[in-house]
Amino acid sequence: MSSARSVATPDPARSVVEQLRERVAAMEHKPAAQRVPTLPGLADLVPLHAGATYAVDSASLALALAAGASRAGEWVGFAGCADFGAEAAAELGMELSRTVLVPDPGDHWLEVTAALVDVLRVVVLRPPASVDERSAGILDSRLRTRSAVLVVHGDWPRAQARVAVERSSWTGPAAGTGRLEERRASVVVRRGARPPQRAELSWPGVHLVDREVLELRRASG
């Protein structure tokens, strides 16, 4: 490989032949469920599939979903995120030299996002107040042909999964003493009509704290 190319290493946990087959299928424009790398803490909870859209309701979740791909050597972009926290992104292992920001795309947000989807692997978008079905459809077809992932911070008409923070708490500060140390958030993932999945994540670093326990607790109570 030439040095002009940023190379993502294949996922060691899966078979090389299978991954190559996915890649070739994507090049032939066949619908393929190509996997996009995620942070280890999110790999089981929200596996990212190329060509899909994911809606999140918090900036830290959007950042965490993009960070895995960036860490694996992919290019990522943020459109409409005027309040991008570069230091938090770097703490998650995001490579800032492979990050493109369009803080304020204005009225051209759809065109800008479509152009970013063409060349980047993961694009985080904070859309304006309302998004109609048609705009979403245009981006969806573009995502599938370019095998990119769109993470929407906000509402989106057709998302493969919606990830929301239900409850969150911080440890560290009390009444004037200490400092912010660790954040625990219980996250719910909704996929169409399937029953919602819940899990507890912890920051910094995005780790999966417990998932089965929560599910068992739900099943029993």
Place this chain on the structure above:
Amino acid sequence: MRVLVVWCPDWSVVAALEEAEESPRSPAAVLSANVVEVCNGPARDEGVRRGQRRRDAQARCPELVLLPANPDRDARAFEPVLSTVEDLRPGVAALRPGLLAVRAPGSWYGTESDAAATVCQALVESGVWDVRLGIADDLFTAEQAARTAGVQSWEVVPEGASASFLRGLPVHVLQGEGQQGRDLVSLLQRLGLRTLGDLADLPGDAVEHRLGAHGAAVWRRARGQDAALFAARTPPPELDAEVAFEPPLDSVEAITFSARTTAERFVAQLARHQLVATGVRVEAESDGAVCSSRTWLHPRHFGARDLVDRVHWQLQSATVGGSLRARKDSGTVRAPIDRVRFVPEVVEPAAAHGEALWGAASDDLVERGVARVQGMVGFDAVRRPVLQGGRSPAARQALVPWGERAVDLRPVERPWPGRVPGPAPVRVFATPPAAEVLDDAGRTVAVTDRGAVTGEPRRFRLGGGVLPWQPVTAWAGPWPTDEGWWSGGAGLTARFQVVGADGRAWLLVCSPEGWTLEAGYD
């Protein structure tokens, strides 16, 4: 080979003034490391000189406009000048921003003086006020001739007269070549050589012996024997493809069907040169005249099918009229078409567009995609985040315009006492919105000069009064800082980490002007 050199003096200042939207006649200087790098005529009249320190320059000329150095900006601003000259004479070589060379037009414009007048007029009409031209046998003499010419004027050194023209010039004209040139000028002056003629009269082997290879090159130049060539842009190979219809066709379907094989040939021909087209102009001719012409850009690169689609859209929009894709430049097709031509406008190496079996898009591809976004929303709207040192989260990062180098960054590795510990906030607001924080008694919480909090924060409100009050479940701080007191800074500010009832944490700042929301941990 006769050479025409176009010189725009003090180009950095011209470009910077234009960017800063200042009057081009105001005295201005471009500074680098607090030293005047370039200054313009009005500033020179006031006594400002290159190499002066900023304070000295301001003392000589208090109304001096100070501008930062930026080589990228200079080159960017020079591009229209290049293309203006290129319209008149192909094969332009940009020597550096503000200086370009081109083979002098022969007898096309009449005499060489007429040619210089034509180029000069075109440049002045395009908005470049101070332009000087020189024509001579070689590059060095032509540049010196341009430097002796007046504003919007030209100097023609006749063929074979280079040596006699250069004889009279003082040696300090060699200063323009950087440190090496300045050292040489100083040495020559100490040796008692005042003009280029004095240098040219010395025996060549003695000059090479005493002054080295650079001195020998200068000696040859001073004798009018400059061998330097400039690399002009080579015209691209002929890649157009066209198809003629006999008899002319008037149905869009028939035209697109017939253009298919030509489109395939066009793409294959590019592929033989290892190229792909990303911008193609489609021209349709009717009765021997171009009646419809439009440039199409492709997000990736054109295949044969894409081209046929573009022909269809262009001709259909022209015939139907008023459809979404119809643009002003597409022109209407009323008469039967007898020729369709594909002209590649932007071609790029195919290797940059190939998809890797492993890994991400190639960096070139990303650069192109981002350039397209810049074309849509503007050069400054696309940013690259970088980290830098500082105390507040907003100061610890910088968003650099894509394609520019980050300059004046504060070092990250210094300790920065007073900065807020803990994980970095995910949301950092560039312009902090106002907030309110109250204590038990309903008074606004403040911080005394000694850094003590006047009351315990109990409830807070974000969004400038739009969002409801929420209780403070936990808080930490204050982290007081007093930044920029030597230049009228914000005064004593203190940062607080505040956790609301919904479990979200915020970084609030208490300054003498009131509370603001600086960042969110979301």
